[in-house]
Amino acid sequence: MFHRESGVFKTTYGADMALYPLPIAKWTVVALAALFVVIIPLAVHEYYLSILNLIFIAIVGALGLNILVGYTGQISIGHGAFMSVGAYTAANLAVRLGLPFWITLPAGGLMAALIGVVVGMPSLRIKGLYLAIATLAGQLIIEWTINHVPAISGGAQASIEVPRPSLFGISLNTQGHLYFFLMFFAVLAIVATLNLVRSRIGRAFVAVRDQDIAAEIIGINIYRYKLLAFAISSFYAGVCGVLYTYYFGIANYEQFQLTVSIDYLAMIIIGGLGSVLGSIFGAIFVTLLPIAIRIFMEDVGSLFFTQAEMANVISGLRLGVFGGLIIFFLIVEPEGLNRLWRNIRSYFRVWPFSY
Amino acid sequence: MTRFVRSWLGVAATTATLAFGGGQAFAQAKELVFGLQCDRTGPTANVGTVLCPGYQDYIALVNSKGGVEGYKIKVLEIDNEYKVPPAMEAHERFKKEGAVLEGLYGTPQTAALNKKLEEDKILGTSPGFGTASAADGKRYPYTFPIAASYWSQGGAAVAFAKEKLGDLKGKKIAYLFYDNPAGKEPLPILEDLAKTEGFELRTFAVPAPGLEMGAQILDITGRYKPDFIITHLFGRAPSVSIKELKGKGFPLSKVVAFVWGSAESDIIAAGGMGVAEGYSTMQFAGVGKDFPVLKEIEAMYKAQGKPAPKEMDSTVYYNRGVLVAALHVEAVRNAIKAKGGAAPTSEDVKKGMEAIKGFTLGGFVPPLELTPADHEGGGWVQIWTVKGGKLVKVKDWFQGNRSTIQKHLAADAAKS
Numbered sequence: 202m203f204h205r206e207s208g209v210f211k212t213t214y215g216a217d218m219a220l221y222p223l224p225i226a227k228w229t230v231v232a233l234a235a236l237f238v239v240i241i242p243l244a245v246h247e248y249y250l251s252i253l254n255l256i257f258i259a260i261v262g263a264l265g266l267n268i269l270v271g272y273t274g275q276i277s278i279g280h281g282a283f284m285s286v287g288a289y290t291a292a293n294l295a296v297r298l299g300l301p302f303w304i305t306l307p308a309g310g311l312m313a314a315l316i317g318v319v320v321g322m323p324s325l326r327i328k329g330l331y332l333a334i335a336t337l338a339g340q341l342i343i344e345w346t347i348n349h350v351p352a353i354s355g356g357a358q359a360s361i362e363v364p365r366p367s368l369f370g371i372s373l374n375t376q377g378h379l380y381f382f383l384m385f386f387a388v389l390a391i392v393a394t395l396n397l398v399r400s401r402i403g404r405a406f407v408a409v410r411d412q413d414i415a416a417e418i419i420g421i422n423i424y425r426y427k428l429l430a431f432a433i434s435s436f437y438a439g440v441c442g443v444l445y446t447y448y449f450g451i452a453n454y455e456q457f458q459l460t461v462s463i464d465y466l467a468m469i470i471i472g473g474l475g476s477v478l479g480s481i482f483g484a485i486f487v488t489l490l491p492i493a494i495r496i497f498m499e500d501v502g503s504l505f506f507t508q509a510e511m512a513n514v515i516s517g518l519r520l521g522v523f524g525g526l527i528i529f530f531l532i533v534e535p536e537g538l539n540r541l542w543r544n545i546r547s548y549f550r551v552w553p554f555s556y
Numbered sequence: 557m558t559r560f561v562r563s564w565l566g567v568a569a570t571t572a573t574l575a576f577g578g579g580q581a582f583a584q585a586k587e588l589v590f591g592l593q594c595d596r597t598g599p600t601a602n603v604g605t606v607l608c609p610g611y612q613d614y615i616a617l618v619n620s621k622g623g624v625e626g627y628k629i630k631v632l633e634i635d636n637e638y639k640v641p642p643a644m645e646a647h648e649r650f651k652k653e654g655a656v657l658e659g660l661y662g663t664p665q666t667a668a669l670n671k672k673l674e675e676d677k678i679l680g681t682s683p684g685f686g687t688a689s690a691a692d693g694k695r696y697p698y699t700f701p702i703a704a705s706y707w708s709q710g711g712a713a714v715a716f717a718k719e720k721l722g723d724l725k726g727k728k729i730a731y732l733f734y735d736n737p738a739g740k741e742p743l744p745i746l747e748d749l750a751k752t753e754g755f756e757l758r759t760f761a762v763p764a765p766g767l768e769m770g771a772q773i774l775d776i777t778g779r780y781k782p783d784f785i786i787t788h789l790f791g792r793a794p795s796v797s798i799k800e801l802k803g804k805g806f807p808l809s810k811v812v813a814f815v816w817g818s819a820e821s822d823i824i825a826a827g828g829m830g831v832a833e834g835y836s837t838m839q840f841a842g843v844g845k846d847f848p849v850l851k852e853i854e855a856m857y858k859a860q861g862k863p864a865p866k867e868m869d870s871t872v873y874y875n876r877g878v879l880v881a882a883l884h885v886e887a888v889r890n891a892i893k894a895k896g897g898a899a900p901t902s903e904d905v906k907k908g909m910e911a912i913k914g915f916t917l918g919g920f921v922p923p924l925e926l927t928p929a930d931h932e933g934g935g936w937v938q939i940w941t942v943k944g945g946k947l948v949k950v951k952d953w954f955q956g957n958r959s960t961i962q963k964h965l966a967a968d969a970a971k972s
Contacts, residue, residue: 251648255641348736357744358687359737360667374675376648449640450671455664455737456640492645495634507616512608512633516596519635 218399237384242377250376252492257380257387258444259484263468264394264477265437270466271475272398273430274410275324279336280438281461282343283320285454287313287439289353292361292452302366302447306386309443310436316343317435324427328413340459347454360453363446373447383444390437394477397433406430407475471527473537482538490526494519588627588899590615590884591634591650591658593665598638599791602821604661608633609867610877611659613853615885620856624885625892627899636661640668651676656888656905659880660685663738666699673698678902679887679909683880684815684840688741688961689968691932693910700909700931702883702924703840703876706788707961708935709814710742712838714749715956716812716939717784725754730782732772732797734789735761742788742814748960758782766793773800788814798826798835809834812939819872820947829945836950838937841879842920843947844871849878849917872947879921886915922953935961 211217221227242250266280287309294305320339324332347354355361365374366382373382397403405426408416417423446452464487472483495515502511534541592611595604615629623629632653634646643665650658657679660666666686673680674697682690683703690699691707704712718724731746733739743759750757758780760772766789776782785806787797794817801808811834818837823829845851845868854864867874891900891908900908912926912933924933935958939951 246652248648248652252645255645259641357737357740358667360664360687362671365671445640449644449668451667453640453664453667453737456668460639488641491642512594512612512631512635513596513605516594516635520597 220395220399238381242380247376250380252489254376254379254383254448256485256488257383258441258448259465259468259488260387260481261390261437261444262441262465263472263480263484264390265434265441266465267469267472267474267476267480268394268397268406268437269430269434271469271473271479272403272410273406273427274328275321275427275430276329276333277321277336277431277434278333278459278462278466279320279340279343280434280465281457281459282340283313283317283435283438284442284445284461285347285452285457286316286343286435287442288446288452288457289347289361289454290439291443292363292446293353293355295363296355296361302443306440306443309446310439313439313442314432314436317431317438318428321428321431321435324431325424337459340462344454344458354454359455360451362451365450366447379448383448386440386444390440391477391481394480398477402426402429410475467527471530471537473539476537476539478542479537479539482542486538491519491523494522586623586627586899588624588629588888589650589653589655590629590631591646591653591655592631593636593643593646593659593661594633595638595661596635598636600638600662602791603816603819603873604635606819606867606870606873607877607880609865610874611881612877613856613865613868614849614878614881617849617853617856618881618885620859624889625897627888627892629885629888636665638662638665640664643669644672647672647676647678647680651678656891656900656902657681657884657909659884663687666690670696670699676902677906679906681880681884683876689965691930691935692965692969693927693929693931695969696931697928698906700926702880702909702926702931702933704815704838704922704935704937705932706738706741706814707745707964708932708955708958709788709838709937710745710786711749711935711958711961712937712939712954712956713742713786713812713814714746714753715954716836716838716951717786718753719951720810721783727755727784728780728782729755729757730776730780730785731757731759732769732776732785732787732789733759733761734766734793735763738790739788744964745957745960746786748964749957752960762789762793766791767796769793769796769800773797773804773806777801777804777806783810785811786814787811787817789817792825793817794822795825798823798832802827802831807834808832808942809836811835813837815840815937818940820870823942823947829942832942833944834942836939836941837947839872839940840922840937841872841875842938843875843940843949847875847918847920849882849920850875853878875920879917882917882921883909883912883915883924886912934958 269275269277290312291305291309294300294308320336323335348359365372367373373379405421408421409423409426413423442457445456468483468487469480471486473479498515498518502514506514530538594608595601596608612631615631618624619628632650634649636642636646647669660669660680660682663685666682669680677698679698679700681700681702683701686701688705688707690696690701691705717729721727746757760776762769762772789797794813801811815838818839823832826832857864887905887909888900890911891904895904910926910928912924915921916923922936926933935955936953938949938953940947941950
């Protein structure tokens with residue numbers, strides 16, 4: 202990730218597909234693991250852990266959407282609704298049957314995958330903007346259903362309180378506990394996606410995205426793979442919804458409305474479509490930037506404004522700066538932060554002997 | 557110049573805090589931190605941009621008079637844009653800065669933070685937000701609605717209809733509501749009252765974003781022809797409802813709105829105060845400028861040589877911000893007194909909040925009585941009606957059908 206050979210020396214497909222392109226990459230992973238597992242939880246205030254927790258959850262959701270939109274080329278505006286399917290499935294199982302998280306979490310994912318396949322059916326006949334509208338319909342239908350079926354939503358408030366997840370009898374109720382809980386699933390999602398996209402299935406997804414007729418001619422069953430993409434993507438979304446549910450202690454469909462779907466689309470577009478690292482960058486960028494802008498402006502703004510005035514200025518400026526930076530980054534590199542990162546790396550590949 | 561230097565030192569200090577992490581907020585002597593979540597840029601910005609300045613102004617007023625019992629108050633306001641993840645981040649930030657209490661903003665945000673507030677033992681107020689069952693202080697020990705819940709408002713609306721119509725037996729009441737959990741919440745109360753009072757209730761849901769309700773209004777005025785209408789709408793929807801009802805010739809004197817359909821701006825956007833003659837709304841804070849506390853805020857601005865802020869003209873939401881701030885300060889005052897002048901912890905402030913009684917600020921605040929069991933304070937509302945181009949108080953603080961609401965609260969507590 203942070204290092205490169207000074208040229209291309211690969212001679213086999215195996216070497217090209219390897220998870221660790223260089224032996225030193227293993228040490229990078231070890232260093233990152235040490236940083237996140239040991240150093241950060243010990244050295245950092247709980248507040249920063251809570252931000253990381255939000256990022257971990259967003260990474261799971263963004264990876265799922267990137268598999269569908271980035272790798273398979275099927276647009277979806279229903280990601281938020283799939284999260285709510287996972288959230289309510291897990292909440293109902295956890296409250297009514299008292300099941301632990303290691304059952305409710307995959308169950309939420311599987312239920313979301315099932316619904317995702319149904320909402321994804323139109324993708325067999327339409328693509329592009331048409332599919333976007335079809336998935337938008339899915340989002341609205343799921344929202345309406347949850348709001349109006351008390352059997353799912355648990356009453357007029359449409360929210361179900363769930364107990365904290367517990368492991369070996371310990372209730373995971375502090376940000377520190379939840380940090381490890383959420384990081385485990387974020388890492389699992391990252392590793393699973395890395396392996397998925399270099400497998401036969403991942404290659405088939407990319408083939409469907411690049412030219413579906415050509416993909417069909419070389420023997421890829423595009424119906425199967427499109428639905429599979431919806432299923433896998435929705436599974437991630439469902440898991441993301443379950444993580445939100447356990448993190449907040451409540452499943453509430455108002456947390457998963459249309460704007461959430463749009464937020465996640467923004468993450469993968471800013472981060473970079475069709476890349477795992479891009480999903481991570483996007484999740485970090487969208488979650489962290491508003492917070493960073495605010496903390497920065499709280500200090501700088503106090504040079505010019507009183508306490509009461511500043512609240513108004515920060516809210517307004519923050520939106521402006523956030524939007525401006527998105528536009529700036531996309532103009533600098535339309536393919537997203539991941540491409541920007543790769544450009545920087547390839548610049549340094551033969552540095553200082555570049556021509 | 558000193559201010560400039562001090563601020564840059566602040567920048568350096570924060571950068572250092574960010575860089576090294578783990579740095580506790582350097583609590584200065586005799587300063588208390590209040591956390592305030594707000595929505596100045598999201599879907600409910602029409603409320604937040606007026607309510608939150610009201611909060612800030614009252615705190616500034618308290619600070620200008622030497623603070624509360626000698627403690628200055630620092631407000632840390634965070635805009636959550638009506639989104640849930642930023643609300644969690646805001647709560648953690650408040651906790652890091654050592655906030656003794658926090659003002660919540662938004663129903664889903666309150667729902668998502670209920671559990672965290674209890675775990676962290678920091679009280680949060682949710683006036684007009686959140687669930688009705690949060691009035692039960694035993695069930696949600698650190699959540700304080702401090703204003704009439706939607707259940708209490710439903711009870712009050714029926715009581716007002718009864719007063720207007722004489723007897724409700726055999727009468728027809730239409731309930732026009734925004735089709736979300738908050739809109740549906742009063743239904744159990746209304747249905748129960750329909751049985752006991754003997755009126756017929758029919759509900760009309762308006763889907764989000766609530767800007768198109770021609771079909772529902774036509775259904776109400778053309779086919780159902782009710783004797784009374786109760787509306788529970790948000791955002792721009794209240795204006796649309798006034799305009800549509802007026803357009804169909806329904807007498808607005810037979811309409812009463814819940815608390816979020818009641819601002820001057822809602823009525824003005826429907827075509828002006830003159831058009832909405834007779835339209836009644838419920839309020840959980842005093843309306844208008846005729847209160848000593850608002851005069852003091854104006855005087856404070858005058859002393860600084862500044863004009864009074866324009867938000868003060870939108871008295872409904874501004875006054876609610878002042879009310880929330882006043883109750884926060886009062887809770888802290890009780891806590892400091894109870895500790896004999898020592899700095900209160902967030903748990904002391906919770907006890908202080910539960911001791912609020914007989915604090916009316918000249919009729920501005922309802923006769924709340926917060927107790928460890930009742931975090932709603934009794935569910936008081938006032939009714940204000942548009943008369944002669946302005947909002948006029950027609951019914952002072954009252955609790956409508958309180959026994960029914962208490963019955964439902966008890967049943968809800970038994971269920972959980």
